[in-house]
Amino acid sequence: MCGIIGYTGNEPAKDILISGLKQLEYRGYDSAGVAVLDPKTGIILKKKTGKVEELAKAAEEETTDATCGIGHTRWATHGGVTETNAHPHRQGSVTLCHNGIIENYKELTTEFGLKNQLKSETDTEVVAALLDKMYEGNPFKAIKKTVDLLAGSFALCIMFDDQPGKIFAIRNVSPMVAASFEGGSIIASDLTAVINYSKKYFVVPEYHVLELSQDGIVVRDLKGRTVEPEMLEVNWDIKSAQKGGYPHYMLKEINEQPEALERTVAPRVQDGLPFLADDGIDDDILKSLQNIVIIACGTAMHAGMVGKSLIETKLRVPVTVEIASEFRYKDPIIDEKTLTIVVSQSGETIDTLEALRLAKQKGSKVLSIVNVKGSTIARESDYVLYTHAGPEIAVASTKAYTVQIAALYIFAARLGLVKGVLSEEDAREFMTKLSGVGAIMEKTIEASNDIRRIANHIKTAPDVFYIGRGIDYTLSLEASLKLKEISYIHSEAYAAGELKHGTIALISENVPVIAIATEEHVYAKVISNVREVKSRGAYVILISQEGKTESKEVCDKQIYIPQVDSTFGVFATAVILQLIAYYTSDAKGLDVDKPRNLAKSVTVE
Numbered sequence: 195m196c197g198i199i200g201y202t203g204n205e206p207a208k209d210i211l212i213s214g215l216k217q218l219e220y221r222g223y224d225s226a227g228v229a230v231l232d233p234k235t236g237i238i239l240k241k242k243t244g245k246v247e248e249l250a251k252a253a254e255e256e257t258t259d260a261t262c263g264i265g266h267t268r269w270a271t272h273g274g275v276t277e278t279n280a281h282p283h284r285q286g287s288v289t290l291c292h293n294g295i296i297e298n299y300k301e302l303t304t305e306f307g308l309k310n311q312l313k314s315e316t317d318t319e320v321v322a323a324l325l326d327k328m329y330e331g332n333p334f335k336a337i338k339k340t341v342d343l344l345a346g347s348f349a350l351c352i353m354f355d356d357q358p359g360k361i362f363a364i365r366n367v368s369p370m371v372a373a374s375f376e377g378g379s380i381i382a383s384d385l386t387a388v389i390n391y392s393k394k395y396f397v398v399p400e401y402h403v404l405e406l407s408q409d410g411i412v413v414r415d416l417k418g419r420t421v422e423p424e425m426l427e428v429n430w431d432i433k434s435a436q437k438g439g440y441p442h443y444m445l446k447e448i449n450e451q452p453e454a455l456e457r458t459v460a461p462r463v464q465d466g467l468p469f470l471a472d473d474g475i476d477d478d479i480l481k482s483l484q485n486i487v488i489i490a491c492g493t494a495m496h497a498g499m500v501g502k503s504l505i506e507t508k509l510r511v512p513v514t515v516e517i518a519s520e521f522r523y524k525d526p527i528i529d530e531k532t533l534t535i536v537v538s539q540s541g542e543t544i545d546t547l548e549a550l551r552l553a554k555q556k557g558s559k560v561l562s563i564v565n566v567k568g569s570t571i572a573r574e575s576d577y578v579l580y581t582h583a584g585p586e587i588a589v590a591s592t593k594a595y596t597v598q599i600a601a602l603y604i605f606a607a608r609l610g611l612v613k614g615v616l617s618e619e620d621a622r623e624f625m626t627k628l629s630g631v632g633a634i635m636e637k638t639i640e641a642s643n644d645i646r647r648i649a650n651h652i653k654t655a656p657d658v659f660y661i662g663r664g665i666d667y668t669l670s671l672e673a674s675l676k677l678k679e680i681s682y683i684h685s686e687a688y689a690a691g692e693l694k695h696g697t698i699a700l701i702s703e704n705v706p707v708i709a710i711a712t713e714e715h716v717y718a719k720v721i722s723n724v725r726e727v728k729s730r731g732a733y734v735i736l737i738s739q740e741g742k743t744e745s746k747e748v749c750d751k752q753i754y755i756p757q758v759d760s761t762f763g764v765f766a767t768a769v770i771l772q773l774i775a776y777y778t779s780d781a782k783g784l785d786v787d788k789p790r791n792l793a794k795s796v797t798v799e
């Protein structure tokens with residue numbers, strides 16, 4: 195949650211900070227603020243509630259040429275959405291912004307008698323006050339003393355009034371990347387704000403103090419020893435993080451799926467077979483596993499459910515899917531014979547990270563399926579299978595979801611081969627089909643015009659139901675989440691056969707029911723469930739494979755995916771469901787990319 199940025203160098207800082215905050219805005223958009231340290235006038239602080247654009251307008255009045263500053267875009271946790279609670283926070287000679295949660299801020303407020311000097315309701319301001327208390331002219335010492343007191347997660351960018359041209363930073367759990375380039379040094383919550391200046395960067399190591407200046411970045415551990423961070427190079431450019439002519443990131447990202455699939459699948463096919471050795475995943479770990487636990491949140495968890503369905507059906511290996519926020523407080527039944535698969539786009543979701551740590555404690559090996567290179571989850575896993583979706587900016591996840599499914603499919607194929615459940619011929623056929631889904635998705639996107647009309651129909655509905663069986667049921671769950679989060683329409687997903695055990699009471703005249711029936715072996719069963727809702731007045735939208743045309747007695751509208759082996763229909767169906775949610779939100783005139791109350795990465799509990 196929240197995006198932070200710091201820049202110092204030879205360019206006007208204000209513009210760099212605001213343009214960086216625009217890139218980071220998907221992380222939180224309740225309020226935004228910047229502070230620059232002007233050598234002539236001292237700190238200039240501007241904060242605004244609402245989106246970064248509001249801050250940009252307000253900052254236009256400032257004519258400072260200061261070249262050092264920090265900025266923040268907030269997803270509110272402690273304290274309401276007000277200007278006072280917006281970051282940066284200032285106490286004495288300290289100005290800072292923060293991403294994360296300081297769990298013991300109340301105790302620290304009491305212990306150090308800070309109550310009367312705090313202006314905001316935030317946990318962050320307590321850190322500023324503590325730093326100011328500890329500061330005697332040596333930033334390193336003050337930071338060390340302060341972080342020794344903090345419990346929780348934090349990424350902090352700090353300026354001291356008497357340290358012109360310098361930004362100090364430290365983090366625990368909450369992410370930060372940094373880079374130095376010709377124009378100075380930059381640090382931010384993620385690469386989208388850095389890549390414009392440098393393709394070479396490093397992930398800020400935890401509990402290390404960074405000192406950024408025009409001349410570069412010095413990294414010290416808490417003993418004061420200088421450390422050389424591991425440099426990484428990003429393989430996408432700023433265009434990937436821009437809208438590229440699309441009205442919204444979400445639509446762009448939906449359209450990018452065929453390419454993202456290709457980037458994720460192609461390097462893992464060798465001689466037509468699934469191949470994971472280049473990812474460092476050796477066959478021994480696959481041979482020895484007896485069961486699998488997939489842990490994730492939200493959309494990533496729904497991808498895990500598709501993986502479970504495939505692995506259990508095709509390989510007969512038992513898989514459980516766990517919601518990370520539940521798993522982390524359980525006493526889970528796992529051991530060294532369990533392989534834990536953690537799925538996360540950002541690689542920084544706190545519940546998923548803590549669940550990973552618990553799984554490791556229990557002796558399980560952890561393989562993570564992650565999109566963001568070098569993220570905490572990736573670094574703490576025993577094995578990483580990177581998805582190559584590129585940056586996903588829209589809060590509603592689309593391309594990250596389908597590549598997560600693709601990664602699980604590749605994993606399943608390799609597992610089947612290694613365990614001798616799939617013959618080489620079967621595995622080859624499987625990979626050929628998987629490699630072909632990009633083209634099928636492309637065809638589906640091209641034929642998506644009808645979906646706008648359907649969206650227009652459902653945009654005024656108070657409730658929408660999704661039903662399906664098997665993999666189509668797991669797709670229903672994701673479709674329903676997508677619709678809720680960006681269109682604010684109440685929606686539920688039901689296993690088609692389960693509706694009549696209670697929820698069918700909610701079906702009345704004109705209630706939209708989106709029925710997914712792409713799997714041959716349960717097609718007839720779903721159609722009979724569709725008839726049940728249709729005869730109670732539902733407005734039925736049926737998604738099926740081409741060639742399965744149903745009469746008006748069964749459904750009001752029908753959308754087709756191209757004919758495809760049922761196991762691989764999930765990719766094209768996902769596109770249709772994403773587009774239904776997208777066009778519904780757009781038809782309602784909502785902010786598709788930044789839905790209310792949400793943020794892209796959930797780094798707080």
Ligand code: M6R
Pocket residue numbers: 491492493494495537538539540541542543546589590591592676679794795796
């Ligand atoms: O970054 P992660 O994949 O760990 O995020 C998990 C969920 O927060 C995420 O999938 C969320 O449900 C989606 N953005 C919703 O579209």
